[in-house]
Amino acid sequence: TAQLQQTSVDSHFQPVLPGMKPQPYSDKLMKEAAIEWLIRTNQPISAFENPAFKRMTDIAARATHGIKLLSQKQTRAEIIGMFQEQMLCLRDRLNVALYHTILCVFSSDHPSIRDQR
Incomplete structure (x- = not known):
């Protein structure tokens, strides 16, 4: 009988270089990033309540491989x-x-x- 061989999946993955690994999600990190965006772009505090902003963040939250702007x-x-x-x-x-x-x-x-x- 023919022997089955398991193939390698190494070629399908890119190595993660030190310092390039994204931080895992946390509410604290999201809060910091959102407030930083608010300040750097001079947005009103009410921007977080805007339906378009909420829609955008909801869509981004479902991304499985990051988002592309x-x-x-x-x-x-x-x-x-x-x-x-x-x-x-x-x-x-x-x-x-x-x-x-x-x-x-x-x-x-x-x-x-x-x-x-």
């Missing part, structure tokens, strides 16, 4: 893209509203048209 250039591009998308949606909504207004105004059933006859 965008660079300034990437963030700028994302914001511009989101803005452009919102403008397209607004244009579409306004065009629909304008179209309905025009239909109402020029409809023969509209009171202002009937009064002119």
Whole structure:
């Protein structure tokens, strides 16, 4: 019979260099980091209560391999893209509203048209 050999998994893991190992989570460490962020970025204390901040931290808490933040250039591009998308949606909504207004105004059933006859 053929002998089964166990393969090595060493090639699948990266060695952790001294000083690079992240500190394990603790409420104390999270509190310190959050307050440091608040101070360094000149945020109001109420920033911790902002639903968007809570959503962001909830998402990050579920990360299993850390999180990746965008660079300034990437963030700028994302914001511009989101803005452009919102403008397209607004244009579409306004065009629909304008179209309905025009239909109402020029409809023969509209009171202002009937009064002119």
